Amino acid sequence: MGWQYVPLLLVAPLVDAAVTVHHPPEDLFTMTQSSIAPGETFSGNRAYDPTELEPPENGGYVPNFDINLQPAGTQDGLSHQLPSPFFGFSIEMSVSNQVYGRNSTHINVPFLNLMSNIAERAGEVHVRCGGNTQESAVMVESNPNGLMIDKDYSSVSGTTNTPPIDYTMELIYTLGNISALVPVKWWVGIPFDDIHENPIRMDIADAAINVIGENLLGFQAGNEPDYYGKFGRRPPEYTAFDYMGEVGELIQLMSQNPIYEGYRDKLVSPSIAMEWPLQETWDTGIIENYRDQIRYMSVERYPDNNCGAVFGTGGAIRVPQELIGVYLDHHHLRSWTDYYVETGLYAQQMQKPLIMFETNTASCGGFPGISNAFAGALWGLDYALQLARKNFSEALFHVGGQSVYYNPFTAAPTNQTSFSQWTVGPTYYVVLIMAEIVGRTGTARVTDLYAAEDSNRTPAYAIYEGDEPARVALFNTNTDPSGGHTYTASINVPQTISSVQVKRLSANSVSQINNFTWAGQTWGAANFEADGRPHGEYVIETLPCTPGEGGGSRCPVSVPAPGFALVFLQDGGASAHDEAQTYATSAVGRDRNTATIDRAALETSNGHNETVRGFLGSTSYGSQSSATTLARLGVASLGIVAATMWTVLHRLR
Structure with missing residues (x-):
């Protein structure tokens, strides 16, 4: 050219x-802003469903309890050192034009702002451009009407009716240009859909190397291969050994082409969900055999699914009102993430970061009244800390289009982009707050404190930097407007401090939709109100401490029902994240x-x-x-x- x-x-x-x-x-505007009368059903895009559930019955509660923190050498259950950023986003490839922008010359400002808020706290943001649609994605010279992404809805497949997509170089240019404005780094997926019928389509890898360059984290070698047989992409008898052989084919191809020099050790694998047992997958030897090429061990999992209701799969119809209490139960979440304890230890043994490469509240779009409610934020923070405790190094919340409940952020519908702004969901707050919980040192370690007699509704975590406790995360997943379920945790620390600083994530009810506040600020009081910047007065509380009985300090902190409090035990910690570009x-x-x-x-x-x-x-x-x-x-x-x-x-x- x-x-x-x-x-x-x-x-x-x-x-x-x-x-x-x-x-x-x-x-023209109230059609998507209206509330629902009792007994009626919302018929608009799921991303804007205002349906509120009833708060569940309150659970475990102790009005006053002590948290006794020890020096790191004697504190039980500390995780490995956590890298920053710990949480990022998995953005479905087919919605790239909605989220990133129309093309490389029309990038969405709210997206840049939302990423900038996190980058200011974590140093950078990690985003995966992929998902189910990456498997059938084909790079083309051009699309009708100059579109960056074109979808074939006549050939959908899988549980979620995934359409094949044609994309152009504009997509890769768009990713590169975003990184030129905000420190975002990317994973991209190499399609594995017809690896035996045709040569592996390496177009996206080649383009990403040339355009994204130093901001390219790695390549996902196929997505959820354990579902290939179930969804007709491979014979039903397809196994983890078969997948390992295909990864070997990819490695061989990359070894023969000089363009991959410097990128041959950046594979993400195996990205399995639940069809293959974890230990059986590791027993294939895939990590040991390809340890020089697989940089990141990856899994993907959602705690539940709404597929029966959304896609008519014939599976059980899950009732959100019956589930909201489960999402707020710390014991249930701890047990659910225990599935990964051995895998986390194995990843440490193999010296590989373990990534939850795709997750959210529930597959097939999540649940109304949970995924888009304050309950989703409290669940997400507890979930994130459990993953950290189980030696995960990173996790990615999935982002879909207008038809899902669980989005961390949703662009305005195409026909409203000239006058409506974005909608920010509860899981965005999770990513933002986790950046502050983990910090930017790369040395933070986390432990579950089994606080308040190991209450299922008031969990607490300690975050250590070096030998000293640096932060404490306190939850209250009950709902009680009267204040009757507010508790006070007296934090006893070995160091001598005169006060602590506290930031709070707040709402009136676990069922509340929108208008959550973090440190007094919100990223949207309602749908279509977000431009990616916080609004409201920035609030950091300073609470006094007193000398402890055996030395150190005693610092009482109250947490209302519902609420989350991040307590900073070291000077200046809370104010380190005030200004984002x-x-x-x-x-x-x-x-x-x-x-x-x-x-x-x-x-x-x-x-x-x-x-x-x-x-x-x-x-x-x-x-x-x-x-x-x-x-x-x-x-x-x-x-x-x-x-x-x-x-x-x-x-x-």
Whole structure:
């Protein structure tokens, strides 16, 4: 290809942080904002279902109890050291254009802001571009109407009616451009759907190496291979040994092509769910045999499923009102994650990070009134800490489209992108808060404290840095507006401190939908109200401590029902996450400016400018462009149109 004109975003500095949303006539908007009368059923997109369940019956509760923390050498049950970030996102490949943006020149500002909030706390964000749809994804030269992603709904497969997709290089350019603005790093999936019928489709790996470069974490070698036989992608007798052989074929192919030099040790495998027993999978020797190529051990699992109700599979119809109490039961969650204890120890033995590569509240989209309620946030935090305790190194919450309940964030429907903003769900708060729980040192260790007589509704965790306790996480998953189930935990620490700082995740009920607050701030009081930036007064509480009886300090902290409190035991810990670089948006119409991005932030994003990077800009696999501009870099917008733009010459080879 010769010289081409490609838009490059170079814009004036931010001068106004205000968000302006001009709504259309009222009757066009209230259709998706309306509440449900008793006895009625919501018929809109599941992502915006306002159905509230009744809070479950309250469980274990002790009004006052002690938490006695010891130096690390004598504290029971500490995990391995936890890397940062601990939690990220698995974004279904087929919804890439909804989430990331229309293409590489129209990147969604709310997405950038949401990632920036986490990156400020964790240093970077890890995102998987994949899922079921990666298996049948085919890179094409172009799609009808210039679409980045095109779906074939006439050929759906599997329980979730997954459509095959055709994608273009625009998708890879979009991922690269996001990383140029916010420190996001990516996993991409190599399709394994017809590995024996045709050569392995390595297009996405080749393109990712050329475009994403240093921000490429690795390649997933197939997705949930234990379901291949069940869903007709392989013969019914397909086994873990068969999969291991196919991974070997991939490794052999990569060893023969110089483009993979430096990337041959970045495979994610085996990404199994529940069809193959874990130990039988490890007994194949896949990790030992390919230990130089498999960098990350991966599994995928959801605690329940809503497939019978959503897809009519003939399976049991799960009733959310009967399940909400289960999601708030710490004992149940601890038992559920115990399934991975031996695998976690094996991963440590093999010196491999163990990743929960795809998860959320329930498969097939989650449950209304749980996945999108405060209960989902409390469950997610308890779940995340249990995974950490079981020696996982990372986990990814799955993101679907408009038809699921469990999204951490949901873009406005396509026909509303000119006037509506995003909707932020409870699991986004989980990822945000886990970044603060784990911190950025890479040395944090977690333990379950079995607090309050091991109550099932008021669990507590300690987080250690070095030899000293640094943070304590306190839960109350009961609901009692009267204050009758508020408890006080007296935290006894070995060090001498005069006070602790506390941040709280708050709502009025475990059944509440939207308007949760973290440290006094919300990412959306209702559907269609989020631009990715927090709103409200930032609140950190400072609570006094007194000398302990045997030395150290005693620090009482109360937790209402419901609520979550993160207690910082070391000076300055709570205030370390105050300012994230975010971008203003104004949704005003399809032909108006919608975003401005600070030029200096663009030029120095991720600690580099393009003169230093130089890896973007080639469409010839295995080669680098001589140009040193961002590949097809364009505007970041609220899914609408460009801000101030210049056109630059960019040579593509």
